[in-house]
Every structure is written in structure tokens, then in C-alpha cells.
Amino acid sequence: MFNFNGELLDDNTSFLNENNRGIHLGDAVFEELRVLNGDIIFLEDHYLRLMSSMRILRMEIPMYFTMEFMEQEILKSISENGLKEAKHIKFTVFRNSQNNFSISDHSISYLITGKTLTNPFFILNEGAYEVELFKDFYKNSSMLSNLDTNNKILNVVGAVYAQENDYQDCLLLNEKKQVIESLNGNLFVVKGNQIKTAPVSDGCVHGILRKKLIDLVSKLNDFDVLEESISPFELQKADELFLVNNIEGIVSVTKYRKKDFVNTTAKNLIGKLNAAARMSLS
CATH class of the missing domain: 3.30.470.10 (Aminotransferase class 4, branched-chain amino acid transferase, N-terminal domain)
Structure with missing residues (x-):
């Protein structure tokens, strides 16, 4: 119904x-x-x-x-x-x-x-999750790109590419060749005590869980959260990559090219995200 x-x-x-x-x-x-x-x-x-x-x-x-x-x-x-x-x-x-x-x-x-x-509640997906850059088409860094509209053809073609090449997801680039998000959610890059995600001015979707996670991390003493452009060269140097969306919660990227990743930070954050979700219901 x-x-x-x-x-x-x-x-x-x-x-x-x-x-x-x-x-x-x-x-x-x-x-x-x-x-x-x-x-x-x-x-x-x-x-x-x-x-x-x-x-x-x-x-x-x-x-x-x-x-x-x-x-x-x-x-x-x-x-x-x-x-x-x-x-x-x-x-x-x-x-x-x-x-x-x-x-x-x-x-x-x-x-x-x-x-x-x-x-x-939100879960942490810890299964095998290999990603690759999708470079056939770029997403423009404009205000329209921040919205969830019915124009998702880029995501559809990217999903076909991922399926054809045995990837679980692909990372999208803007016209400046900056990494902005994945096909299925906002991207967070962990290096040391820094957690970085692309600013909305780079063209990523202005996701609710992205916003909530930024708010959560900004209140923690263990990490610094940055909204800054992400270069493809940063990905293999990172300690951890994870994605967030409102349906799956947090998805840990396990592999990008020859680099395998841990999920320590994602494990630390999933409980805090669910606590914030419960508070929103009170």
C-alpha cells in the first residue's frame, strides 16, 4: 500500500x-x-x-x-x-x-x-566492500548537486560499471576531479585523528546522516572533523574510509585498489549515531 x-x-x-x-x-x-x-x-x-x-x-x-x-x-x-x-x-x-x-x-x-x-537502528556494514573511482562522468559542483532529485542517471550508470567490474560501490568525482561521495552515500576519510568529508560546495549530496555525523565528531575530543576537498591521492594514504546513508547507516570500505582498510573509527561512531537517533525520538 x-x-x-x-x-x-x-x-x-x-x-x-x-x-x-x-x-x-x-x-x-x-x-x-x-x-x-x-x-x-x-x-x-x-x-x-x-x-x-x-x-x-x-x-x-x-x-x-x-x-x-x-x-x-x-x-x-x-x-x-x-x-x-x-x-x-x-x-x-x-x-x-x-x-x-x-x-x-x-x-x-x-x-x-x-x-x-x-x-x-543504524548498523555498521563490515562485509567486503571494495570501491573504485568512477571517471566516465563527473558531477558538477553546484547547489542542484546537493539535492536528492529523480535525476540519478549518473548513479545508475556508475552502479552498472561497479557491477561489471565486481566492485561494491564507486566513488564520484566533480568537474575539478575531487572525490565528493559514493554512489550510495557520503564519504568520510580518516587519517590519524582527522576525519574529513567533502564540503557541499564541492557538489556532494547534503545528507542528513552526513550532517549528524559531523555534529557528533565535532563534539569528540579524539578527532578533528574537516569539511575540505578530497583528492584521489589521499584515499590510499588514509587509515580508514567509510560511507554513510540513511538506510544502511555506516558502511566501512574494506579495499580501494591495493589498500586494505580498518574500521576502528566507524565502530566507535555507530553507537553514538544510534544514540542521537534515539534522542530525536524523545
Whole structure:
């Protein structure tokens, strides 16, 4: 079952018309959230990021589109039994105009879909996870690159490349050939007591878990957190590489080219990240 503009529909129900802009033009933005026991983790952060993304894309934000409304519609999308399960929710917003560049209608529609999660809280993925640079195409360092939109063709082609070459993921570069993120999350590079991640000005997605992890690390005496550009040459010199996304949590990179990595820092941070998630529910 899914939620389309407040109406609950059965799976596989036809509900979009042939002029949908999200399909034709990628004129859509989304948030991916976790729901646990009927509570939405980091709800306020996700809501504010969605509002910011819609403003940047010049979408019309209805007066009723409050954080309480977003929460209500997400929970409505989950059956009564489903409230007891951990859920991965995708909240997508798209414009209602016809499928051309001349926009006569800036009003929006929304779609809420959900899947059951195996793990209620964030986990540390410690399995084999080899990465490589994806150099066929670059991601531009612009404000649009910071958003989660339906234009994910770069990630799709990169995923095909990774699959063809037996990598678990690929690292993306911007037009200045700086490493900004992976196909599946924000990248953190650990060297000594420094933890570095790319600044949003380099074109990485402005992820919620990226923000939360920066806040957490900045409060620790053991590490210094830096938002600075990452050169490809830094990767093999690093002690540790890990990725974060709102679905898997923290993913430790085990190998990049001839370098094998430890996951000591990631192990140290996963508990703190879950503690912050629990606090957001209180």
C-alpha cells in the first residue's frame, strides 16, 4: 500500500498520467526516512531539507505542508501492524505541470512509499566492500548537486560499471576531479585523528546522516572533523574510509585498489549515531 496525495492505494495501482514531470523531466525531489515504532528518526531535519530543496527548485509549497502534516501522511501510509516494524520511507514531491519546460502550474503532488527494514537502528556494514573511482562522468559542483532529485542517471550508470567490474560501490568525482561521495552515500576519510568529508560546495549530496555525523565528531575530543576537498591521492594514504546513508547507516570500505582498510573509527561512531537517533525520538 502507498500514499498518493493523501489517498491510500494498493500496490501496483495505476495513478500517474503520461505527462508526469517526475518521469519525463526528473522534476521531483525526495527524502528517505526511517520510521521506528511509529516515530520518524530525524524528522525535523528531513522536513527542513525537503522544504529547502523545494524552494531551490521553485516548487509551490502549500500552506498545509507543515512538519506535522508530513509526519501524519507518513504514518498514515503504514498499516497499524506496520507501525511495529522498522520502515524505510521514501517521500517524493513532483510538480503538476505538463511535461515541457514551460511551467504553467507550480503546484505539487506527493508520493509516499515504504519498505520494511531488517534492522530498526543504524548498523555498521563490515562485509567486503571494495570501491573504485568512477571517471566516465563527473558531477558538477553546484547547489542542484546537493539535492536528492529523480535525476540519478549518473548513479545508475556508475552502479552498472561497479557491477561489471565486481566492485561494491564507486566513488564520484566533480568537474575539478575531487572525490565528493559514493554512489550510495557520503564519504568520510580518516587519517590519524582527522576525519574529513567533502564540503557541499564541492557538489556532494547534503545528507542528513552526513550532517549528524559531523555534529557528533565535532563534539569528540579524539578527532578533528574537516569539511575540505578530497583528492584521489589521499584515499590510499588514509587509515580508514567509510560511507554513510540513511538506510544502511555506516558502511566501512574494506579495499580501494591495493589498500586494505580498518574500521576502528566507524565502530566507535555507530553507537553514538544510534544514540542521537534515539534522542530525536524523545
